[in-house]
Amino acid sequence: MKKTAFLTESTEDISINQTQVSLQGISSYAQGWRNKNGEFLNNPTFLVHNRVNVSRVKPLISKEDRAEFAAHKERLKSKGVVLAKYDSKKPFPDYMVVRAAEKSRYFAGGRKLMQRNIRKRLGSRWFSDGVLMTLTYDPKRYTKEEAWRDCNVHLRKLMHTLNTRRFRVEKNSYKYLKAVEEIPEYHFEDANGRKCDAHKKGSHRVRNEAFGYPHLHVFFPGLQFLVRAEDEMSVLWKYGRSGLENKNRVNVASYCCKYVSKLEGWTEESQSYLWYYKKRVYSYSQCYRLPEFVKESPAGEWAFKGVVLFDALKACTYTAPDGKVRFKASLLGGGVVEELSEGMLRCVN
Structure with missing residues (x-):
């Protein structure tokens, strides 16, 4: 049985009430939240109003853009x-x-170079317990192009909300490593309908409805829990399914390298999304980076x-x-x- 990363205690550290303000001329920051002492707290939606942190929405990719990506790969050769x-x-x-x-990164030599740099920066012997958060998109509500274009913005909003809560207690932000992969066309299930390995006896192949959509993985080293209740993640991540799981002794460098190596099996369409929307296959908090050369x-x-x-x-x-x-x-x-x-x-x- 998988161990879930939830805290079920119902104790509340701070009771907050939304301030009812209707006066004109008051800043949006002041129309925020107050604690029990009447002091203003950071607005959870501050990221939405901050134009500096919100990137300009790029138009959806077109057939001409995909053709340009194919030409770009040929030029690299x-x-x-x-x-x-x-x-x-x-x-x-x-x-x-x-x-x-x-x-x-679109060729085998470049992916090997990325893996060497990851192990050099993170160390091949760094093992850590932590919480793994997985995020997907609902194909009935979002197109594939919209999901790839907006996945970083949606994740940034989620992390901003989580960090705003954490600031009230810990006064520091979460440290995490993020990776993205393409949802494969098929997966395997056993007789009970559970996902299993392809070599398991009695397994059968099932086509994924969200084939080609981004699948986000966020690992929080050293963390024991992330949210207080299981249904809270469905409110924080409203774009599709989400899951939390405790992981023991994760090799952090291998964790990132695994998703870099999976680029070899990506479709040309998904690789074009990475190129057009300038997405990274992996990233991590600034505290894990070496000083600039x-x-x-x-x-x-x-x-x-x-x-x-x-x-x-x-x-x-x-x-x-x-x-x-x-x-x-x-x-x-x-x-x-x-x-x-x-x-x-x-x-x-």
């Missing part, structure tokens, strides 16, 4: 980034070309120099700020790029 490494002991710098596909590359480090474009014949055109760079560059995975004429290069294996 033929695009290379030229890096230069300067050394005071050498008269000329060393050059290297890295294919852009090896840095993109220095952007200026010191001596002996690789620095950006230009871009090369490869075609089917392994010929390429080179773009640089000055347009007069002549060099030979070793390709990632073997091969050399050499200059034919000013601004023209070719790949030699």
Whole structure:
């Protein structure tokens, strides 16, 4: 039996009443909530009125936008980034070309790089107990495009409401890790109608009604409960189903890497939503991030120099700020790029 992450005690820390204010000219913040001493509390709907935190609504994706995403992926396959490494002991710098596909999350090489960065930042041995919150959308009320466009805004409103409650007691916000995945086309159920593994005896395949919709996972490390009653989540998340579950000894880095690796099985349509609406597959609270790296590359480090474009014949055109760079560059995975004429290069294996 799964352990649920609810607190069933009915004790109330603060009794709050909504202030009835009808006077004009009073700010929306003042028309908020008061505690038992008559002091104003933070407005739970402050995020809605704050124009700085609310991103501009982007129009729904069109067929032309999906076609542009397909063209974007093709450009990444033929695009290379030229890096230069300067050394005071050498008269000329060393050059290297890295294919852009090896840095993109839409390709296997880019996903592996993301996983290495996650383990480097979070540590591969960080295990933690906590609460896992799952959120889905009702396909009868929201289209697939609307769900992908608004999922971050809806989650931000939910976290703002939860943090507003927490501020009244703890005076700090929740620390969490968020990941999103595409709901697969099928899942497996046993004879009793419960979800199970595909290899379980007697299991059968069932098509998901919300196939292609976003499925949000939010993990709160070190937390024992999130809300006081089970039906409270249905009020806080009114866009579809929600669930809470206690998890023991979760490898936090592997938790994020799992959803990055699942990108390989995503449909082209769902990947286009990530690209068009600029969604992240995973994110975490700022306290888990390392300090920003220095952007200026010191001596002996690789620095950006230009871009090369490869075609089917392994010929390429080179773009640089000055347009007069002549060099030979070793390709990632073997091969050399050499200059034919000013601004023209070719790949030699």
